[in-house]
Amino acid sequence: MMRFLSNQKYLLLFGLLSFFVPYAFSNRFYLNIFILVLLYATISTAWNILGGYGGQLSLGHAIFFGLGAYTSTLLYLNFDISPWLGIFIAAVISIGGGVLLGWPTFRLKGPYFTLATIAFAEVIRHVTLYWRDLTHGASGVNIRFDPNFANFIFREYSVYYYAVLVLFFISLAIVYWVDKTRIGYYLKAIREDEDSAETLGIHVTKYKMLAMILSAGLTGIAGVFYAQYMLFFEPDSVFNLNFSIEIALIAIIGGMGTVYGPLLGACIIIPLNEILRSSFPALNGMNYLIYGILLILIVSFMPNGILPILKRIPEKLKALKTRGKKEGRKVDYSS
Structure with missing residues (x-):
């Protein structure tokens, strides 16, 4: 109970601090970094449900990201359907893509599932490249800048910030619900030993599909x-x-299978990447070199992510404090 209240306290503090970010950082460069942090934290949190809790290491999540972007935008450009409505249609299309991906590939295990997700993503990418009549191919899709609430286009970065903040908290609430219900326990059991989970009566395919x-x-x-x-x-x-690799790395570095791990990973990786890229404009690729070295160090020395280590710090401090009190008592008795 005390642990739950402590988590709620930190979450409330984070929410309050997040609300005042646009007032404290009016510079567009820094506000853009905060927006990207929350966006990548949202996507990585979504990936974490399948990859972290379910143990299905997908490297094809760009499929759903791209389907969402194309669905909403093409509906908006071709049929004048507001992106606010397009969000729901995009979610349905992305879920359909997830079902089509998961149904045949969930029978695969380990690296074979991962390779299958990469293959699916490459197929979709090539389809969008060559289906020019619908997707405009390699020319891309350009949305006219027409600031309007109905168009989901705004002049102020702060509006985008608050929109993605709400989206992040929705994703956080969903993964918190997964973590605290039997769905999370079943997914963790599947992750640890799929055959044993099935023996215990867990419908493996059903819960994998729910996570997907x-x-x-x-x-x-x-x-x-x-x-x-x-x-x-x-x-x-x-x-x-x-x-796809980056959003997976964010969860892995922060802490896979944890509620707040993707947020921690995004808070480290995204600002680091953006700052390094702006700091070495003349040296093309220098930011990737430094970025890669840091990633290797984190993954090598913290294989379970950073969050589990941070969680152990208060426990160690408490143990040291208790040990100090015991040693103090021994000294008093001897005197």
């Missing part, structure tokens, strides 16, 4: 936000393998 549906739907919604924020995208930017 939640993960794909949230990722598709994030794709809609990305499209309306950037106002331009093309197949190589939304169906990119590097993007």
Whole structure:
């Protein structure tokens, strides 16, 4: 009970601090970093439901992100359907893509499932590249800048910030619900030993598919936000393998299978990447070199992520404090 109240206290503090970010950081560069942190934290949280809790290491989540972006944008450009409505349609299309991906590939295990997700993502990317009549191919999709609430286009970065903040808290609430219900326990059991979980009566395919549906739907919604924020995208930017790898790394570095791990990973990786890229404009690729070295160090020395280590710090401090009191008592008795 005390642990639950402590978590609620920190979450409330984070919410209050997040609300005042646009007032404290009016510079567009820094506000853009905060927006990207929350966006990637949302997508990584969605990935974490399937990859962290369910143990299904997908490297094809760009499929759902791209489907969400293309669905909403094409509906808006071709049929004048507001992105606010397009969000729900995009979520349904992304979930459909998740079902089509999961149904045949959930029979695969380990690296074979991962390779299958990469293959699916590459197929979708090539389809969007060559289906020019619908997707405009490699030319990409350009959304006209027409600031309007109905268009989900705004002049102020702060509005985008609050929109993605709400989206992040929705994803956080969903993963918190998963973590605290039997769904989370079943997914963890599947992750640890799928055959044993099935022996215990857990419907493995059913809960894998549920994780896929939640993960794909949230990722598709994030794709809609990305499209309306950037106002331009093309197949190589939304169906990119590097993007899928990055959102997986964010969860892995922060702490897979934890509620707040993806947020911690995004708070480290995204600002680091953006600051390094702006700091070395003349040295093309220098930011990737430093970024890669830091990633290798974190993964090598913290294989379970950073969050589990941070959680152990208060316990160690408490143990040291208790040990100090015991030693103090021994000294008093001897005197």
